[in-house]
Amino acid sequence: MPSLVATAAGRATASSVKVLPKTAASVLPRGRVKGVGRHREPVTCDALTCEASGVTDELDGIRIERAVPEDAFVLAAMTLRWDLEGGSPRRAGFIDEFAEAWLAQGNARPAWLARRADGDPVGFAIGILATSLPSLRRPTGGWLHLSSVYVVPELRGSGLGERMLRQVIDWAADGGLYRVQLNATDRARSLYRRVGFGGPQDTLMQCVLTDRLPTS
Known part of the structure; x- marks a missing residue:
């Protein structure tokens, strides 16, 4: 079966949203995605961290790019x-569904991929970009909500998640955004604090419409 990265390359372009192949799910192996399934029996993990992962010097050669x-x-x-x-059931056509939705939203959904030197994907982050309209009362800018941050199990606790977050934050600052926000799991809070996240300002409020908020 061809590599996921090799198969995906060249198949999805900004102009191909309406003609994504119906068999795109076939690029995903039944058991494991290349570079995602080599577990080392980590202890009590979430999408970013592990209490004990045994990872040493594995970040050499990993690059993070938009x-x-x-x-x-x-x-x-x-x-x-x-x-x-996380225990979610499979759904037929999910690969096509996700790819089409992400492409359709264009620049409003910036994403980053972490890859080994051989192209193997080992982590990703996806955000939702909100930009403010011109105003005389406040500077023009916007903010980024990080909706997804993930590192493969064997690299959790290695520092890769922190590297990705710092790169995202640098991108947001360079782009004139005034806030990066996310929904934090309890286990990942210490990581988020290390890169500069904290509690929201007193002026920030929300109206919760569901009993199950998403987590990053």
Whole structure:
């Protein structure tokens, strides 16, 4: 079976949203996605951290880059892997569904992929970009909500999640955004604090419409 990365490359472009192949799910192996399934029996993990992972010097050669349209199926497969780890049932056509939705939203859904030197995907982050309209009362800018941050199990606790977050924050600052926000799991809070996240300002309020808030 061809590599997920090799199969995905060139199949999804900004102009191909309406003609994504109906068999895109076939690029995802039944058991494991290349580079996502090599477990080392980590202890008590979530999507970013482990109490004990035994990872040493494994970040050498890993690069973190902005995802491009050709990465749509890679992001879809990594998201599927994460969902299955959490116990979600498979759904036919999910790979196509995710790739099409991400491509359709364009620049409003910036994403980052972490890859080994051989192209193997080992982590990703996806955000939702909100930009403010011109105003005389406040500077023009916007904010980024990180909806997904994931590291493969064998690299949790290695520092890769922190590297990804710092790169996202640098991108947001360079782009003139004034806030990056996310929903934090209890286990990942210490990581988020290390890179600069804290409690919201007193002026920030929300109206919760569901009893199950998403987590990053």
